Amino acid sequence: MKRKIIAYNFELTETLEKLKNQFEVEIFDSINPSTDPAFIEALKDAEGIVGLALPVNQELLERAPKLKIVSNNSTGYNNLLINEMTKRGVMGTNTPGVLEDTTADAIFGILLASARRITELDYFVKSGNWKGHLTTAEYAIDVHHKTLGIIGMGKIGSAIAKRAHLGFDMNILYHNRNRNLEAEGKYNAAYSDLDTLLKESDFVCLMTPLTQETENFIGKREFELMKKSAIFVNGSRGKTVNEAALIEALKNKEIQGAALDVYQIEPIKMDNPLLQFPNVVTTPHIGSSTYETERKMAELAVENLLAGLTGKRPNNLINPEVLN
């Protein structure tokens, strides 16, 4: 009998072909993993799971006694209860190194769209409101030569800094757990304490991973510190921001606007007040979603899974202590 694997919300399922000789692959898409009976049944025998944003919590781990590896098809792994996985001998892997440029393109794209009001003015044209010369009501704000504050100067933060410095002559401030000397040298990024960054930036771009320390990292106090003309950009995870505080800041015009790729609840609910602001650009967590990059991520995720299931050390092991 073949060993069993689960693929969960794994879009490029043809990438799984090379597993099919050795393993039985059960595919689940858009189900509720804590209630779906077929999924719960599949967990009983599954030795590996590959997929996107599956909440791997205590309940799931208890239902999956044979599980050896969860291969996340993303670089973020806030969906994995890593300590508990390690205790139970379950490896966790992710897909860094292949999506940084693509994600930086998307996040810089929504920054530009917000500053230059591209989505708003696209609607202005399509809805027949472009009737004469543009007035100040349609004017936007410059991006070039402004100050960009990046919170979280990891690989994606650095790729955003590169675009900002080399393409747009921006001044860059950054805040990070550790100094990033490469970004300082290459992109003239200046290390800053959080409050100075918030006060001085024209664009505040949040790129930090979601951890216990970064949950609700940006809230009322932080929005109050930002310039009234600031644009807030979130390319990290929705839970790094207090969404209610963001909504208040927008209502009270404490900031100029926002560009968001991530939300506390995804997909965002249609009654979320964020959807009512014309000065908020919203995209559906598109950071890495290009054909080229999603393929590379899927291949890496499958490689990691295969390594973990065949007694090798996966290249992108998040919890190496599990091997001790």
Ligand code: DGY
């Ligand atoms: C990532 O890789 O973490 C992206 O946000 C896609 O989930």
